[in-house]
Amino acid sequence: MTSAPGCLPPGSGWTGRLRWLTVASLLAGLTACGGGGRSELEAVPQAADRWSWVLPSGFSIPKEPETNPMSAAKVELGRHLFYDRRLSGNGSQSCASCHLQHKAFTDGLALAQGSTGQFHRRGAQPLANVAYNATLTWANPSLVTLEKQMEVPLFGDDPVEMGVNDSNQAQVLARIAGDPAYPDRFALAFPGQSDSVSWAHVIQSIAAFQRSLISGNSRYDQYTRGQAQLSASEERGLRLFFGNKAECFHCHGSFNFNDQVVHASSRFVETPFHNTGLYNLGDRGDFPALNQGLFEFTAQATDRGLFRAQTLRNIEVTAPYMHDGSLATLEEVVDFYAAGGRQISSGPLAGDGRKHPNKSDQIAPIDLDAQEKADLVAFLKTLTDHEFLVNPKFADPFSPP
């Protein structure tokens, strides 16, 4: 077997040194050049505290919407709102109820459950580095900003997540405005705006907080910076991952270990979706009802079962896996890809996913022995950024440790 790396991750810097990038000045330039078309918003004064991106080596500057530039005050307000249960219709759930920091902002469940008890058809998304996602959620080409995406959990009714609706939205906002701790935070984050406690500002500040969730200090990152060693097994796993045998890098090869990335300097962004052979109901090409991925948007048969490749950063703590949590462990995931898809032999989901007509060309049987599978899993576990999972900047402000 050959294990020569076929493709190394951009900026992986095998012998690279620590290079933290502070880009406040660049950012200021960017926002000032904002390119016309929104003159009515240019007059809006922003928080005095400029935001300084502090980024790991190899990370590009995240894209900020012209209408929602980052500021420290906004991020801090957003952190409070993210963890505030009062933001759901019945006051039972916050964003953090399904996005737990110690699980890289997933919830450990196969399917997420909303504030009224209704189950989602898919699992909660990890949020590390979500600022770089070109499209949001598991398969939705129409959601390209966190601000727009947030309308789904806040206001969606199929399924109900946060459960904010026409009859309670004023009341929910009043709960926030009525907490004496909040008006000052809003005023700081949105200076000079009379109606500062608004849904627009709730959404904008939570989006800013989400953009601040940068994770790039895993042992793998430290290794690429020459600061840490990987074990022999982990290094073998790394070479399999980026090599021509396992070829994981085709869909998980960016600095963020996925293949849909947008950043401040992006001129063109690809938004590929993939069928990995997870299902093939009755060998008819179906995925389970209402969970057919990109197909639900395009209605094209060739899009049946296509989903967005998820980031593999912190993948160790985001089980269970796949959009519907149908693979419980990383070992199962590696077995799944080694088999070139999944055959389900009985029951309502029976069918041979390996033979799905839309299956990605990249998904083919891989001849991996037990040691190689263990090596891949060992490598995947080096992508856990333990600092990120406990970073107080991202933690619940209402229950300090």
Add this chain to the structure above:
Amino acid sequence: MKKSHAWPGAGVTAVALSSLLVACGGGEDGPQAVEIQFAAVAAEQPIACNSTVRLGRDNVEATLKDLRFYISNAALLRADGSEVPITLAGNDNWNLTVGQDRVTLIDLENATGACPSATGTAATQAVLKGRVPAGSYTGVRMTLGVPFALNHSLWSDPASAKPPLDIQAMSWSWQGGRKFAKIEVTQPAGASPAWSAPTFNFHLGSTGCQGNPVTGTQVSHCNAPNRMDFTLPAFDPATQQVGVDLRALLAAADITVNAGGALGCMSGGTDPECQLLFDAIGVDWKADGSGTGLPVNGGAGQVLFRAISK
């Protein structure tokens, strides 16, 4: 299939009434007020949140659960067929004009009875009000839907989420836009036998929408716009109203079951119930996903809207 839905004696009436319209107007060229009333019906029978009517392929008892829709770019028609846009009175909770785009939310539910108080609104709006230049008019033409330029508004940007585009229940977040129509019927309390799917929904909206991650443009294109055009060639707002006929809309559908996809039809590109409903609104939809989402023959075959007496 029912092709014609004009009321008896329509042609004669229209001529007589159009002269009446002129009489009501101001000066020769000054604007005249137009008020177009909408009414929910099942054939001839009025329906509301509290009422039970017979609907669907099997004519089963059903109750209204929701009935709201956006009307855009309404125009009166002259006898020669030319269109004269209706200028909306002004922006308020129900009306929005931006440039050439004019949209009105028609809301025929009042959050009582089977219409949920959580997602409904007590306020209703059954009339489209505006002005046209004084003249003689014979009919109306309008679009069920929100114009593209206004459809993909951003809730976090107060400049774009203006009323009536700020109703949560009408948001179509999964496609980055608005529901053009939210029409829902449900089984009456104690229905026997109980429906196997308790509510039949018809949510109309654009599908196959794509955003542009580089520019952050919410939606730059939708494969199936699904805006419904319709014309009532002989219509007099003084004595007539636009009937929203749910019996006609649902005439071919078994509303007690869900044959697949979303409950009822939520404009899904391959949802088996959508064929019947899109046929009823005169919009091109095909089971293999190749439908254009454009009106067929200008919406001439639609049966949802028709002129009825006030």
